[in-house]
Amino acid sequence: MTTRISAVPRPAPAVDLAVPFADCHITSDAQAAVLRVLQSGWVTTGREVAAFETEFAAAVGAEYAVAVSSCTQGIELALRSLGLPPGSLVLSSTMTFCGAVQAIMHAGHQPVLVDVDPATGLPTPATVRTAVQAFGRPAALTVVHWAGDVADVPALAEAAGVPLDHVVVDAAHALGTYAGDAPVGSGPGATCFSFYATKNLPLGEGGMITTDDAARADWLRKARLHGMTADAWRRYLPGGSWRYNVADAGLKANMTDIQAAMGRAQLTHFPSWQRRRAQIAAQYDEQLAGLPGVGLPHRPAPGQGTHAWHLYPIRLRLNGGIDRDEVIAALSERAIGTSVHFIPVHRLAYFSQAALIPSAGLTGADALFGQLLSLPMYPRLSGAQVDAVCAAITGIAHQGISGKGTE
Structure with a gap:
């Protein structure tokens, strides 16, 4: 039996998402x-x-x-x-x-x-x-x-x-x-x-x-x-x-x-934008840390550097058969935009032939790819929007643990 995310109303595609994945702000x-x-x-x-x-x-x-x-x-x-x-x-x-x-x-x-x-x-x-x-x-x-x-x-x-x-x-x-x-x-x-x-x-x-x-x-x-x-x-x-x-x-x-x-x-404006990105990352950290099946982004150890927080890529390892793409669809239904960074290059048809790939494969990238999900991250993202993203992910994760919606 696989766990499925509870059905939610499927609205007509919206031009403007409540939480878009990206925001190109020209001051x-x-x-x-x-x-x-x-x-x-x-x-x-x-x-x-x-x-x-x-x-x-x-x-x-x-x-x-x-x-x-x-x-x-x-x-x-x-x-x-x-x-x-x-x-x-x-x-x-x-x-x-x-x-x-x-x-x-x-x-x-x-x-x-x-x-x-x-x-x-x-x-x-x-x-x-x-x-x-x-x-x-x-x-x-x-x-x-x-x-x-x-x-x-x-x-x-x-x-x-x-x-x-x-x-x-x-x-x-x-x-x-x-x-x-x-x-x-x-x-x-x-x-x-x-x-x-x-x-x-x-x-x-x-x-x-x-x-x-x-x-x-x-x-x-x-x-x-x-x-x-x-x-x-x-x-x-x-x-x-x-x-x-x-x-x-x-x-x-x-x-x-x-x-x-x-x-x-x-x-x-760049210094203030970077401070805001760090604040958003900290808010994500606080609400998603310890959530079963959700791994936070890697970041430098103290003294080794500073993350620019261009992306906030989480890893999903949810129970109950819920996969990454199903999570993307469920978040989209909740008007939350996401993306995946990246499809590993060796999985793209042209480069699978044009590039040199070790015979043992690229297993680390393959393992990571199926888990990756990039959450919204940009300076004009509000605290309330971050809360909405975290609440949606928390609900999906808990549903996978509890097995609600199983068939």
């Missing part, structure tokens, strides 16, 4: 900044992008920041900047967004998928060594700070036999994450951030690459715009020249001044 001052740029007569890459780069680099403690059109393009450019031979092996966690692995392939390299610890969702030195033993030493390594948690980048790089300047950090979830006392984005190598609509600094689209290497930053600025030695802003400035050269292959991956002006305004 009034960011909207005003967009209007200012639109009225300026210059909307593409220009002074706003340069100012945003300077302010963002200061915010994460990096020497240089290069604004790009997306985090995915940032990862590709960061890999291209290494000048690796075509077809080089590049390690990637399988518990990541598909675009991060596509970036490896678009850079001309061969992705090798790495398993994760199902308790954390992060690769470990042991899972990295398994991939290296199966396919050989890689030329580079991408590391994702999944959900905003802290991956041990130095330990993973050592296990892979890769120098730190050949690590590309995928920080799409990690603006606001700290490794120890250092914000993600500082230090050697290249770190790539996302400003997608659901991210901790939402612009709708856009990304940033940070690095402490001046030569690498200079190469990235050229490569993001076709490899041209001078962009339009510099060519059309008073005293500028129309002449330019192209020495390397590049992409069309620049950020516009419209996005950058939004980003500068949004960045001023």
Whole structure:
């Protein structure tokens, strides 16, 4: 006999959920900044992008920041900047967004998928060594700070036999994450951030690459715009020249001044938004801790870092045959939006053939995937909405324990 969640009225699909999963909040001052740029007569890459780069680099403690059109393009450019031979092996966690692995392939390299610890969702030195033993030493390594948690980048790089300047950090979830006392984005190598609509600094689209290497930053600025030695802003400035050269292959991956002006305004609100995310995580913790069948998100141990709380992913191991997808449906009926981060890349048809996967499989990611559920997490989420989410999950969990609704 399996336990089923008690039937609830199934309302017609609603356009606006009572508790949406995500919220892309563009502040009034960011909207005003967009209007200012639109009225300026210059909307593409220009002074706003340069100012945003300077302010963002200061915010994460990096020497240089290069604004790009997306985090995915940032990862590709960061890999291209290494000048690796075509077809080089590049390690990637399988518990990541598909675009991060596509970036490896678009850079001309061969992705090798790495398993994760199902308790954390992060690769470990042991899972990295398994991939290296199966396919050989890689030329580079991408590391994702999944959900905003802290991956041990130095330990993973050592296990892979890769120098730190050949690590590309995928920080799409990690603006606001700290490794120890250092914000993600500082230090050697290249770190790539996302400003997608659901991210901790939402612009709708856009990304940033940070690095402490001046030569690498200079190469990235050229490569993001076709490899041209001078962009339009510099060519059309008073005293500028129309002449330019192209020495390397590049992409069309620049950020516009419209996005950058939004980003500068949004960045001023970022500290208060992060404090609110931490408050929401604490409220979830208080109400869901100890609930049978519900595991709280992993977070850094004291002194090891700070979680950015981009996501709040719980693990469901409910009794009575209630599975994750049934919980998602029940919460949706209660007007509560959720998501799953992520479908492991090796489970996607294209990458199951295009990526290298250890013969033993990626069992940690497989075990974790069936349990994952990302709850709403954004600064404008109210305490009452968090209470509603927790009450619904508590009711579902208790129903699974008691066996009510069995057939």
